Amino acid sequence: MSISMWRTGALLVAAALVATACSLPFAVDQDSGEVALDDPGDCIVVDMAVSPEKIDLLQDLARTFNSQDSSQVDGECIFVRPQRKSSGAAMSLLAEGWDEAVEGPRPVIWSPASSAWGAILNQQLADRGEPEMAPPGTPFMVTPLVIAMPQPMAEALGYPDEPIGFADILQLSRNREGWGAFGHPEWGQFRLGKTNPNFSTSGLSALIAQYYAATGKVRGLTVEDLRSDEVDRFARGVESAVVHYGDTTLSFLNNWYRTDARGTSLTYVSAVAVEEKSLIDYNRGNPDGVLDPGEEPLEPKIPLVAVYPEEGTLFSDNPFFVLNADWVDEREAQAAQLFTEFVQQPENQQRVLEFGFRPGNPEVAVGAPISAEYGVDPSQPQTLLEVPQPPVMVEALNRWGQQRKAARVLLVMDVSGSMGDPAGQGRETKLDLAKQAAIEALEQFKAEDEVGLRIFTTDLGDNREDYLDLVEIGEIGQQRERIAASIRSLTPIAGTPLYTVAKDSYDDLQEQFDSERINAVVLLTDGRNEDPRNQDLDGLLNHLRSTNEGQATRPVRIFPIAYGADADLAVLRRIAEATNATAYDASDPTTISKVFTAVISNF
Amino acid sequence: MQVVGGPARHTDGMRTVLALVAAAAMVAAAVAIRSGGAVGEGLRSSDETARVVCVTELAAVCDALAERGAQVTVEDAGVTAGRLAGPDDPGHDAWVTFGPWRDIVFDARRRATLPPLPDGGGGVLARSPLVMVVWEDRATVLEQACPRGLRWRCIGGRAGAAWTDLGGPAAWGPFKPAAVDPTTSATGLLVLGQAAGDFFGTTDFSSRDMDDDRFLGWLTALERGGVALAGSPLQRMLTQGPAVADVYGTTEAEALPLLQRAARGDQLRVVYPEPVAVAEVVAAPLTADGAGRAISIIEDTGVTALGQSGWRVDGQGTVDGQGSADAPDLPAEPNLPSAGVLDALRLRVEEIR
Numbered sequence: 009m010s011i012s013m014w015r016t017g018a019l020l021v022a023a024a025l026v027a028t029a030c031s032l033p034f035a036v037d038q039d040s041g042e043v044a045l046d047d048p049g050d051c052i053v054v055d056m057a058v059s060p061e062k063i064d065l066l067q068d069l070a071r072t073f074n075s076q077d078s079s080q081v082d083g084e085c086i087f088v089r090p091q092r093k094s095s096g097a098a099m100s101l102l103a104e105g106w107d108e109a110v111e112g113p114r115p116v117i118w119s120p121a122s123s124a125w126g127a128i129l130n131q132q133l134a135d136r137g138e139p140e141m142a143p144p145g146t147p148f149m150v151t152p153l154v155i156a157m158p159q160p161m162a163e164a165l166g167y168p169d170e171p172i173g174f175a176d177i178l179q180l181s182r183n184r185e186g187w188g189a190f191g192h193p194e195w196g197q198f199r200l201g202k203t204n205p206n207f208s209t210s211g212l213s214a215l216i217a218q219y220y221a222a223t224g225k226v227r228g229l230t231v232e233d234l235r236s237d238e239v240d241r242f243a244r245g246v247e248s249a250v251v252h253y254g255d256t257t258l259s260f261l262n263n264w265y266r267t268d269a270r271g272t273s274l275t276y277v278s279a280v281a282v283e284e285k286s287l288i289d290y291n292r293g294n295p296d297g298v299l300d301p302g303e304e305p306l307e308p309k310i311p312l313v314a315v316y317p318e319e320g321t322l323f324s325d326n327p328f329f330v331l332n333a334d335w336v337d338e339r340e341a342q343a344a345q346l347f348t349e350f351v352q353q354p355e356n357q358q359r360v361l362e363f364g365f366r367p368g369n370p371e372v373a374v375g376a377p378i379s380a381e382y383g384v385d386p387s388q389p390q391t392l393l394e395v396p397q398p399p400v401m402v403e404a405l406n407r408w409g410q411q412r413k414a415a416r417v418l419l420v421m422d423v424s425g426s427m428g429d430p431a432g433q434g435r436e437t438k439l440d441l442a443k444q445a446a447i448e449a450l451e452q453f454k455a456e457d458e459v460g461l462r463i464f465t466t467d468l469g470d471n472r473e474d475y476l477d478l479v480e481i482g483e484i485g486q487q488r489e490r491i492a493a494s495i496r497s498l499t500p501i502a503g504t505p506l507y508t509v510a511k512d513s514y515d516d517l518q519e520q521f522d523s524e525r526i527n528a529v530v531l532l533t534d535g536r537n538e539d540p541r542n543q544d545l546d547g548l549l550n551h552l553r554s555t556n557e558g559q560a561t562r563p564v565r566i567f568p569i570a571y572g573a574d575a576d577l578a579v580l581r582r583i584a585e586a587t588n589a590t591a592y593d594a595s596d597p598t599t600i601s602k603v604f605t606a607v608i609s610n611f
Numbered sequence: 612m613q614v615v616g617g618p619a620r621h622t623d624g625m626r627t628v629l630a631l632v633a634a635a636a637m638v639a640a641a642v643a644i645r646s647g648g649a650v651g652e653g654l655r656s657s658d659e660t661a662r663v664v665c666v667t668e669l670a671a672v673c674d675a676l677a678e679r680g681a682q683v684t685v686e687d688a689g690v691t692a693g694r695l696a697g698p699d700d701p702g703h704d705a706w707v708t709f710g711p712w713r714d715i716v717f718d719a720r721r722r723a724t725l726p727p728l729p730d731g732g733g734g735v736l737a738r739s740p741l742v743m744v745v746w747e748d749r750a751t752v753l754e755q756a757c758p759r760g761l762r763w764r765c766i767g768g769r770a771g772a773a774w775t776d777l778g779g780p781a782a783w784g785p786f787k788p789a790a791v792d793p794t795t796s797a798t799g800l801l802v803l804g805q806a807a808g809d810f811f812g813t814t815d816f817s818s819r820d821m822d823d824d825r826f827l828g829w830l831t832a833l834e835r836g837g838v839a840l841a842g843s844p845l846q847r848m849l850t851q852g853p854a855v856a857d858v859y860g861t862t863e864a865e866a867l868p869l870l871q872r873a874a875r876g877d878q879l880r881v882v883y884p885e886p887v888a889v890a891e892v893v894a895a896p897l898t899a900d901g902a903g904r905a906i907s908i909i910e911d912t913g914v915t916a917l918g919q920s921g922w923r924v925d926g927q928g929t930v931d932g933q934g935s936a937d938a939p940d941l942p943a944e945p946n947l948p949s950a951g952v953l954d955a956l957r958l959r960v961e962e963i964r
Contacts, residue, residue, distance in 0.1 A: 150850055171782060226785070227838075320784060323851050370849030373874035389854040391784030394838075 048087035052343045057093040057115035059209070060256070061285065061297060062149075062326060065363050066090040066119070066351075073350050079343075086343040089113070094255065095120035096207040102141060102331075103132045116340045117347070118331055119148060121209035121283075121324045124395055128405075131398030145327025146348050149357070149365040151285040152389050153213040153321045154314035158264075159383070161278055162313045164190045171318035174221040177279055178242070181249030187278070196561070200249040201280035204609045205408055207255040213322040214281035215404055218246055220393050226320050227394035231403045240411065247413045252526045252565055254590070255609045257282045261295040263588040268308040272557045276588055279315075283324055284384050285364035287314050291382045297364075316388035322395060326368070409454065415611035416458040416525040418481060419446065419491075420513050421498065422533040424465040426574065428500035429534075431597040438534055438572050438597050439500050445601040446532075447492045452608040455485030458525065461494050462513060466503035466539060474505040474539070475512065481520070505539035506576075507548045510583055514564055518555060521562040526611055528589070532569040536576035545579060552586035565589035567607050572597050661905040664691055664703040666797040668865065669892060672707050672909065675916035679908055688712045689795030689957075695897070698725055704901035705894050705909060709797045710735070711804070713895040714950030729896040731906070736892040736914050737922035739864035740941055741805050743882040744845060749857045750880045752779040761882045763806030766858055768829050771836020789838040789856035794957050798890065802860035803956055804947045805888040806833065814886075814948045818955035827959075834963045849873045862890050863938070864921035887939050888946045892917060 051074075058066050070088040073079050079086045091112050093101070098118060106114045120126065126142030133141060155177055157167070164187070165172050165180075180189075180198045187195035203211035220226060222242035223233045233239060254260065260280045267273040289297040290312050293305030328351070330336070330344045350356065357372040366374050366386075378386045396404070427439035453459055460481030468476050478494040479487060513529045521527055537543060556563055566587045568580035571594045584591040590610075594603040664684040665673035673683035688708055695701055696719035706713065720727060743761060745753065750761065756777040757765035766788050774783035793799035807821075808814040810829055820826065838856050845865060848855045852875075863881070870876035894909045896902030918924040923941070947953070 147847075147850065152851075152854075318782070318784070320854065323854075366850065368850055370846055370869065370873035370875070387852070389852070390782050391787070392851070392854045 046089075048089065049085070051085040051087035052081060052339050053113075054086060054088045054116045054340060054344045054347060055113040056088060056090040056117045056119060057098045058090045058119045059095045059098075059121040059326070060092050061121065061283070062119070062363065062365075063090060063092045064298070065359060069351055069356055069359070070347075072356075073347055079346065079350075081339050081342045081346070084339070086346065088117075088343075088347050091115075094207055095122065095125045095209050096205075096212070099125045099129045102333075103129055114333070114335050116331060116336050116344045118142065118329045119326055120329075121326060122213070122322075123147075123325050123327045124212060124322075124401060125209070126327060126329055127395070127398040128401050131402055139332065141331050141333055142329040143332055145325075145329040146352070147325040147327055147368040148351055149360040149368045150323045150325050151283045151365050152316065152323050153210060153217070153281055154284050154287060154316055154384070155279050156282045156287045156290070156312045157279045157315055158274055158310050159313045160310065161187075161192075161195065161274065162315055164192055167313060167315060172315045173318040174217045175224075175319065177315075177317075178218060178221050178246045181279075182245040195274050195278070198249060198279075199251050199275075199277045200246070201257075201260040201277040202247075202250050202253060203257050203260075203281075204253045204255055205405055207609055208257065209324055210257050210282050210286075211253075212401070212405075213324070215408055216322060216396060216401070217281070217317065217319070217393060218243060219404060220319060226391070229394070229396040229400050231400055234400065234403050234407055240407075243407070243411045247411055248524060250413045250526070251277050251563065252528070252589070252610045253412065255606055257286055258296045259590045259610075261286060261290050262590075263585070264312070265290065265295040265308060266585055267557075267588065268310055270553075270557070271309070273308075273310055275557060275561060284314055284366075284378075287312050288364035288377050288382045288384060292377065311383050313383040314385065314388075316385065316390070320391040320393040321389045322393055326365070412454075412611075414456045414458070414525045415453065416481060416517070416520070416522050416527050417453075417611060418460050418462055418513055418517055418529045420462045420464060420475070420509060420529055420531045421446065421495070422465065422504060422506075422535065422571070423463045423498050423501050424504040424533075424535055424538070425500050425502055426504075426535050426572075429572070431572075437500070439498060441597050441600050442532060442534075442571060443495050443498055445604045446495050448601055449604040449608050450484065450488050450492055452605065453484045453488075453611065455483065457484050457611065458482055458522075459484040459487075459491060461491050462509070463498060464505060464509040465501040466505050468501065475509045503538040504533060504535040505542065506533055506535070506537040506579075507545060508539060508542045510566060510568075511548050511551060514552060514555075514566060514587070517564045518562055521564065523562070526565070527563065528565040528567060528611065530567050530569065530607055531580075531583075532571055533580070534572040534575050536574070536579065545582070549582055549586045552583065556587050563588065565610070567592065567610060569594055569600075569603055569607060571595075571600060659904070661705070661901065661908050662703045663705050663707060663905055663909065664897075665707040666691070666709065666712070668796075668798050668862070669707050669917070671916045671920040672892075672913040675912050676908060679912050681905070681908060687795040688797035688800070689792075692716050692719070695728070696720060696723065696725075698723075701728075701897040704898045704905035705896055707736075707892065707894050707909060707913060709801060710891045710893050710945065711801065711947060711950045711953050712797055713893055715954045716895075718951055718954065729899050729902055731896050731902065734893070736894060736910065737864075737917040737924045738892070738941060739862040739890050739922050740883055740938070741802055741888045741890060742861060742863050742866050743884050744848070744859045744861065744866050744870070745880050745882055746853045746857060747878055747880050749779070749783070749853065750882070752777060753858075760885065761858075762809050762884050763802075763860070764809045764829070767806055767810070767833035767837075769836075770833045783853070783857070785836065787836070787838050787856050788833070788858040788860070789844060790860040791844060794960055798861055798865070800953055800957060801862075801888065801890050801947060803960070804953045805884070805886075806860070807956060808886060808888070808946070808948055809884070814888075814946060816948065816952065818952055821955060821959055830959060831963050834960055845869055848879070849875055862921075864890075864917075864923075866921075868921040883939050886946055887942060889941050889944075891945055892922065 067090050070090050074087050123145055129142050130140040181200045183189055186197035205211035205215040219229055222239040264273050267276040293307040328348045330341050352369050354372050357367040357369040360367055374386045378384055428437050431438045431441045458481050461479040462475050462477050464475035479491045517527050566583055567589045568584050568591045570577040570580045573595050577593055581591040592603045592607055594600045661681040663676050663681050666688040667685055670685045673685050677683045692712055692715055695716045753761055769786055770788050772786050774786055775781050790802045791799035793803040844859055866881055870879055894906050914924050
């Protein structure tokens with residue numbers, strides 16, 4: 009296995025851990041009084057691994073199914089138990105080994121967002137001489153990949169009269185004149201949002217479309233195509249326009265929504281490849297697709313429109329794979345098949361429309377909200393790109409690891425006294441676990457990425473500084489071990505000058521801004537600001553926003569990690585949002601390794 | 612390969628799911644009446660269990676047989692044919708397939724000087740004409756581009772062309788006729804055979820005729836410009852729209868029941884392209900000792916399942932309750948090239964790829 013493949017694998021496994029940590033594995037809706045999904049009794053249990061965007065829908069359907077008297081095999085009741093697993097992460101776990109102690113039960117049914125993940129899984133198993141695990145699946149519901157753009161930007165490109173393709177978008181992303189070429193210099197450079205294809209189905213589909221655009225093909229993509237110099241140059245050019253990556257499209261949609269409220273959405277990002285369903289959620293005023301209790305959807309001021317690429321696109325078909333795995337017995341397979349039929353019933357397929365998907369059962373008509381009112385067109389798409397053969401997809405993922413935009417990252421670690429507190433029941437401190445996780449995370453950067461290490465606490469060194477640069481930013485290929493050694497030597501010291509270190513780290517990267525890279529601060533802290541000299545949060549946020557908005561912006565993102573139960577997650581979220589980034593929750597210190605991996609997926 | 616013994620074998624696609632539910636209920640009732648026993652008990656002890664393999668398109672037959680206790684396998688015709696063309700034990704007592712595929716295996720075994728498969732069981736169990744399913748708006752444009760009618764010679768020659776060249780809008784992209792893979796699928800090979808017959812103007816052409824440059828150019832255009840689909844292509848068309856394919860070649864048995872249930876079924880037109888050709892279902896015996904009882908259960912139960920899943924049985928002129936006003940009278944013969952020529956067509960397609 010190559011290093012890049014190993015890194016990809018490690019990334020995926022760790023991401024799966026994050027997905028587990030961030031979800032409630034079995035019990036749901038504890039306050040609603042609805043039938044819980046945590047007590048199967050003596051029933052045949054059908055565990056499911058389900059991609060996140062449909063977990064609510066499937067848990068609802070599972071509750072209905074479980075409560076029916078007819079849900080049985082040979083007189084034994086059936087209990088379907090969906091748990092959330094992102095598609096790429098589940099694929100990796102099935103390929104590499106599913107540890108039930110960490111991940112929860114192994115699935116009988118796997119429902120990733122796209123059948124492509126099943127093909128990749130089977131290919132990886134076949135490469136090792138192992139039998140296929142994902143048989144042909146039954147599509148549950150479908151949604152096409154679209155290019156989401158703010159309506160004025162799409163109209164500037166001729167939408168809806170002029171066909172727009174991936175090639176147009178990708179060419180524009182490489183145009184140094186940016187939106188000035190279309191009479192809108194005030195929108196600045198064309199900025200592209202992409203998700204990490206190792207995690208995200210939208211990211212994987214967009215990557216395939218990108219390679220098709222590079223070759224001028226709409227089918228028959230080959231490994232040789234991907235390896236050509238011309239395609240490599242094209243891909244690197246496109247990646248250079250990327251704002252940042254991420255594990256899901258929700259980061260972009262949430263940030264877009266927030267900047268829309270501030271009137272700055274047009275300079276945050278110009279286009280993002282998302283599923284049609286997500287665009288509908290956004291235009292309904294629910295960018296993450298989840299309405300928390302008391303949350304009222306509020307439509308954005310500037311809606312997004314769905315551009316259906318003229319070359320064609322790909323559908324996410326949300327298959328149900330009843331796995332050919334040694335842990336699935338015949339009764340479980342039969343029970344799984346009954347649930348597969350249940351979700352296809354017309355009354356249940358009507359429910360998928362409520363969630364913005366198109367039905368997988370042709371008996372159910374496409375209807376609201378798949379309509380122009382929400383920026384989408386039910387008569388589109390008119391043509392499809394061919395899903396490449398599995399070896400081509402595996403090669404695409406490997407090549408993306410090298411072609412993605414390079415990063416320039418300052419790793420800022422809290423070494424305040426509280427980091428010496430125990431992390432859990434064992435003898436390890438929070439700092440011990442953070443050091444271990446940070447060192448592991450270094451492996452996920454590619455050699456060309458530039459990384460530096462800064463620590464912070466009050467009263468550092470002879471001059472009683474608030475922070476100290478242990479390793480200056482430089483190519484990690486040259487100094488990976490040096491950074492790791494510095495991390496190993498860290499010890500807890502004093503207080504937490506959070507605001508000062510956040511501002512100064514941000515300013516340092518602004519001064520050293522490199523437009524060819526993703527510029528970011530990863531800020532790990534276990535506490536709240538404990539610096540009487542600087543308690544000006546509003547001043548910090550205003551400073552971050554003022555230098556992160558506008559057409560001439562030099563965007564530096566701060567990705568905070570709230571580490572341990574005492575971390576001030578609310579404040580860290582505001583800091584992240586002020587830079588159009590995302591805060592990560594590691595309130596359980598034992599999840600820090602997984603969270604680090606998710607953070608690094610942005611680069 | 613899917614191997615399931617028991618009453619709960621299902622394949623992908625809503626077509627199969629729904630057909631199975633209906634078929635299983637009716638078959639169960641029939642078995643109960645005939646045997647006086649409980650459904651699913653199985654009719655024989657394990658050493659007498661009939662072992663049947665069905666082509667994917669005829670999964671409903673195997674589903675019904677499984678209800679009667681048979682051990683069934685459902686797989687693409689090309690997979691079974693490849694296995695049967697070798698010296699290994701067939702592994703099944705009978706094969707429910709389309710006539711030409713049985714003959715392709717007979718020929719392959721003869722060429723390989725292997726013992727012939729047993730005779731018998733050669734009667735046609737059910738028939739279904741081959742059809743094109745076309746989006747109505749596309750059909751209207753194609754009628755101008757193909758003034759002699761929607762026939763495969765014209766369709767194939769235009770595969771991969773821009774719709775703008777055919778008189779359609781640019782948004783439709785390239786023209787995409789589709790079928791299931793002719794190298795592995797029972798239906799796909801028959802559709803290709805019908806198309807080639809239309810190109811030559813006769814089904815009586817030879818593999819040598821396929822060396823003709825005009826034919827090779829036409830076949831290459833069809834292969835490279837068309838779409839070879841897997842799974843349930845018509846279901847995909849109905850859920851994902853014309854993005855999947857503009858024209859799809861299949862059997863009436865697959866098309867009509869699904870279109871009649873589908874919400875957008877009225878947006879698709881069923882065309883019976885000239886010259887009309889017919890897929891015929893046969894049960895080919897594979898073993899000397901077990902084939903008899905396997906064929907018997909197929910004729911007893913499988914034919915019922917075929918009738919319920921869109922196939923014409925017992926000389927039906929049209930499918931019960933699903934007849935198309937445009938359905939022509941069926942020819943007495945399949946009106947397809949010989950099995951040897953069809954097999955040669957498969958090889959040509961593989962060469963083009």
